[in-house]
Amino acid sequence: MNKRHDCIVVGSGPSGAMAAQTLVEHGVDTAMLDVGYTSDAKYHIPDLPFTDIRRTDPSQHEYFLGKDCTGIPTGNIHTAPQITPPRLFTTHGVEHWLPIESSTFHPYQSLAYGGLGNAWGLACFAYTPDELHGIGLDVSRTQDAYTTIAQRIGISGEHDDGGPYALNHVEYIQPAATLEPSMQHIYAAYQRRRKTIQRHGGRVGKTPLALLTQHLNGRTPTPYTDMDFWTNPGLSAYRPAITLNALKKQRHFTYYSNRLVLAFAEKKNEIAVTAQHTDTDHTETMYCTRLLLAAGTLGTARVIMRSFPNAAHCLPLLSGTYHYLACIQPAMFGKDPGTRKISYSQLTLFLDEAGDGNASATAMLYTYRSLLLFRLANQLPINYADAIRLLAYGSSSLVIAGIHHAEHPSAQKYIRRIPDASRATADVLQATYTLNAAERARHRQHERRIASILLRLGCIPMYRIDPGHGSSIHYGGTLPFDPTGAPYTLAHDGRLSGTRHIYIADGSGFRYLPPKGPTFTLMANAHVVATHVINSR
Amino acid sequence: MGYKEEINILWRTLLNVSADERVAQRYQEAVETLPYTLTPKERKVWGQLLRHAWLLPYVDAGLAIRNSQHPFRKRMYLALALLEAHPSSADFLLTTRRRFLTARVALISLRACVRTVLGIVIVTCIIHPVRV
Numbered sequence: 001m002n003k004r005h006d007c008i009v010v011g012s013g014p015s016g017a018m019a020a021q022t023l024v025e026h027g028v029d030t031a032m033l034d035v036g037y038t039s040d041a042k043y044h045i046p047d048l049p050f051t052d053i054r055r056t057d058p059s060q061h062e063y064f065l066g067k068d069c070t071g072i073p074t075g076n077i078h079t080a081p082q083i084t085p086p087r088l089f090t091t092h093g094v095e096h097w098l099p100i101e102s103s104t105f106h107p108y109q110s111l112a113y114g115g116l117g118n119a120w121g122l123a124c125f126a127y128t129p130d131e132l133h134g135i136g137l138d139v140s141r142t143q144d145a146y147t148t149i150a151q152r153i154g155i156s157g158e159h160d161d162g163g164p165y166a167l168n169h170v171e172y173i174q175p176a177a178t179l180e181p182s183m184q185h186i187y188a189a190y191q192r193r194r195k196t197i198q199r200h201g202g203r204v205g206k207t208p209l210a211l212l213t214q215h216l217n218g219r220t221p222t223p224y225t226d227m228d229f230w231t232n233p234g235l236s237a238y239r240p241a242i243t244l245n246a247l248k249k250q251r252h253f254t255y256y257s258n259r260l261v262l263a264f265a266e267k268k269n270e271i272a273v274t275a276q277h278t279d280t281d282h283t284e285t286m287y288c289t290r291l292l293l294a295a296g297t298l299g300t301a302r303v304i305m306r307s308f309p310n311a312a313h314c315l316p317l318l319s320g321t322y323h324y325l326a327c328i329q330p331a332m333f334g335k336d337p338g339t340r341k342i343s344y345s346q347l348t349l350f351l352d353e354a355g356d357g358n359a360s361a362t363a364m365l366y367t368y369r370s371l372l373l374f375r376l377a378n379q380l381p382i383n384y385a386d387a388i389r390l391l392a393y394g395s396s397s398l399v400i401a402g403i404h405h406a407e408h409p410s411a412q413k414y415i416r417r418i419p420d421a422s423r424a425t426a427d428v429l430q431a432t433y434t435l436n437a438a439e440r441a442r443h444r445q446h447e448r449r450i451a452s453i454l455l456r457l458g459c460i461p462m463y464r465i466d467p468g469h470g471s472s473i474h475y476g477g478t479l480p481f482d483p484t485g486a487p488y489t490l491a492h493d494g495r496l497s498g499t500r501h502i503y504i505a506d507g508s509g510f511r512y513l514p515p516k517g518p519t520f521t522l523m524a525n526a527h528v529v530a531t532h533v534i535n536s537r
Numbered sequence: 538m539g540y541k542e543e544i545n546i547l548w549r550t551l552l553n554v555s556a557d558e559r560v561a562q563r564y565q566e567a568v569e570t571l572p573y574t575l576t577p578k579e580r581k582v583w584g585q586l587l588r589h590a591w592l593l594p595y596v597d598a599g600l601a602i603r604n605s606q607h608p609f610r611k612r613m614y615l616a617l618a619l620l621e622a623h624p625s626s627a628d629f630l631l632t633t634r635r636r637f638l639t640a641r642v643a644l645i646s647l648r649a650c651v652r653t654v655l656g657i658v659i660v661t662c663i664i665h666p667v668r669v
């Protein structure tokens with residue numbers, strides 16, 4: 001019998017999870033089609049602080065290195081070391097089902113239950129009205145949606161100097177997580193030199209995180225064990241699986257795993273959605289009256305290009321540019337970094353050159369401990385015995401700034417779908433991504449200014465790492481919002497132009513990417529799109 | 538030379554810690570699963586290096602500059618990863634307060650430089666001809 005649902009949501013990442021929750025809360029019969037890989041290896045990670053685990057657990061190698069040591073990264077610095085062995089399932093099956101060919105763009109994609117949200121770093125930025133406008137989103141609806149999402153997922157933060165760049169008017173914010181000593185030093189240095197730093201365009205604020213510092217719906221506050229990259233005690237960190245597991249208990253919600261959506265066809269009264277079973281390889285067609293695509297920017301682009309094979313040759317692409325700056329913080333040299341800490345970014349430096357309340361670049365500040373020093377030893381051009389000693393002596397004074405730049409479309413940033421019978425889906429995505437000289441110069445200039453502010457904050461920049469395009473894991477812009485209704489664009493309500501009931505609920509519509517994590521906005525937008533779907537019935 | 542002896546020598550070279558039977562088992566499994574195998578010629582040189590373990594840091598340092606993806610260096614990296622995921626390294630690696638810390642850093646940095654210079658010579662004369 002053919003399966004029919006009122007609404008089908010494709011993808012279970014942060015966007016899909018939020019869209020589905022909104023639909024189900026309004027009583028809409030909703031099905032979610034997803035590949036939904038989960039971890040098959042079971043890790044027994046004690047609920048102890050990282051330092052205690054390191055000192056006592058004889059089985060720590062199982063989760064720190066992976067059961068068969070396959071979690072030991074080789075080659076150059078991995079851009080997402082946070083995808084640790086217990087989370088390797090996040091990118092499982094991607095090479096097979098979502099192939100991409102490119103020498104200039106190396107994205108992260110996911111077919112996991114909860115998508116890339118299994119590994120995301122929880123940084124939640126509410127965009128400013130100018131940024132929302134630039135993206136093409138309705139400012140007041142998105143701002144309301146931020147508060148809805150904050151209530152759902154739980155966000156901790158502070159309305160400090162970073163507030164206007166990160167939290168705006170979002171309500172229901174829990175208190176920010178306690179800063180560890182290294183970050184306390186930086187924050188204190190900022191307070192002392194606030195005027196000078198602000199004159200140079202710098203603002204420092206506590207990074208808003210989807211991490212609980214108070215109880216919320218049966219979830220418990222962070223225990224500050226510094227084990228955040230390996231486990232999620234008390235579900236203090238928001239992961240989409242939390243929403244999905246709750247939705248699965250609802251009458252109106254059906255979750256179909258092992259379904260890779262290939263294409264759709266909109267007919268008079270219904271939409272036929274074709275999916276390939278990833279376990280048996282057979283294809284299946286399901287029907288709905290409204291389709292919400294939330295397969296991630298690249299995943300959705302594939303489905304669209306397959307559904308209109310004759311028309312869409314090429315789609316534009318945006319991927320935030322990202323660099324690391326490794327710094328030494330002399331004030332922490334030889335000091336105890338403390339046992340109680342979180343592993344996520346605790347402070348963000350916003351570079352507001354124009355002084356208009358919009359950041360042109362941001363630097364998220366991290367300390368380094370629980371991802372283990374051997375990864376860093378592999379990056380140093382000296383012998384391991386000395387490298388590990390130097391790192392052990394200096395680890396408490398190591399600060400890493402992850403610098404995000406704003407990204408705008410250009411003719412050198414695009415993807416195209418190429419038929420290829422040798423691939424599992426009979427096609428492959430080809431991507432081209434290069435920056436022009438002006439963009440590169442602008443990034444360099446921002447980085448120089450950030451480096452000089454970091455110096456004033458007591459961090460000496462030592463080494464710049466360029467992990468390449470795709471490493472920011474912030475993607476968008478393939479089907480940009482466009483009020484004129486041009487082909488392969490989205491209307492303000494997320495509807496794909498030329499269709500009646502096909503909606504896009506992920507980052508595909510974003511016309512530009514602000515220099516800050518997009519996921520909070522993706523979730524808010526997914527809620528707004530789902531609300532439009534409800535109203536359109 | 539067996540894996541037990543090999544990992545023991547590597548751990549002692551890296552942090553002066555000895556490895557037990559279970560670590561040796563883990564090391565063996567990893568060497569056999571991951572692409573860390575050696576050609577017969579390399580195995581010979583590797584065996585000699587393990588027998589003259591004082592040479593290891595020099596060769597490691599030379600390879601870090603000349604060929605950081607060399608299988609010898611990969612084996613040392615694997616040994617280092619296993620060492621850091623074992624309780625016996627925790628006290629050393631997690632302690633940040635130490636006496637004469639600046640002097641220690643200066644001395645180790647100096648030692649690393651010397652090892653690099655000599656290591657490049659050794660690698661150029663011994664290791665690279667073997668690979669050719």
Ligand SMILES: Cc1cc2nc3c(=O)[nH]c(=O)nc-3n(C[C@H](O)[C@H](O)[C@H](O)COP(=O)(O)OP(=O)(O)OC[C@H]3O[C@@H](n4cnc5c(N)ncnc54)[C@H](O)[C@@H]3O)c2cc1C
Pocket residue numbers: 010011012013014015016033034035036037080082083108109110111112113114115116117119120121122123124125259260261262294295296297299300303473474475506507516517518519520522
């Ligand atoms: C290590 C790491 C750190 C990050 N840190 C941050 C951060 O701090 N702040 C921030 O804002 N962002 C961060 N991100 C980015 C964030 O994870 C993404 O922006 C977010 O997950 C995108 O959500 P999405 O739902 O649109 O897509 P995804 O998370 O990619 O989910 C896509 C979903 O679609 C499904 N899917 C794909 N194709 C198909 C198909 N054809 N058929 C059926 N299902 C399909 C997949 O199974 C998956 O469930 C980070 C990401 C990583 C990996």
